[in-house]
Amino acid sequence: MTKRGAGVAFIAISAFLISSKYISASIFGSGVLSWDKSLYEAMLYYVGDTLSNFSLLAFIIGLAYIVWGEFEDWKSKNNNN
Structure with a gap:
């Protein structure tokens, strides 16, 4: 597998993690009879920030790998000229 x-x-993993946070909050509150914004925010608070933190970390790592791969490609093309 290349760096790209x-x-x-890693960016796909990041998207999966951030979406699983919101899906988890929705599943947690699936038995509630009425929904409103403050209730959903409370459910998100209950799920916590761990998935968001790991999602941000995976996104940064993925972005770094893409930049690293592009830099190596640019470097190899400039060395050939």
Whole structure:
């Protein structure tokens, strides 16, 4: 797997983690009879920030891998000229 592929994989993991936070909050509150904004925010608070933190970390790692892969490609093209 190339560095670009690894970067895209980490960004996909990031998207999965952030979406699982909101899905978890929705599943947690699935038995509630009435919904409002403050109730959903309370459910998100109950789920916590761990998934958001790991999602941000995976996104930064993925972005770094993509930039690293592009830099190496640019460097190899400039060395050939």
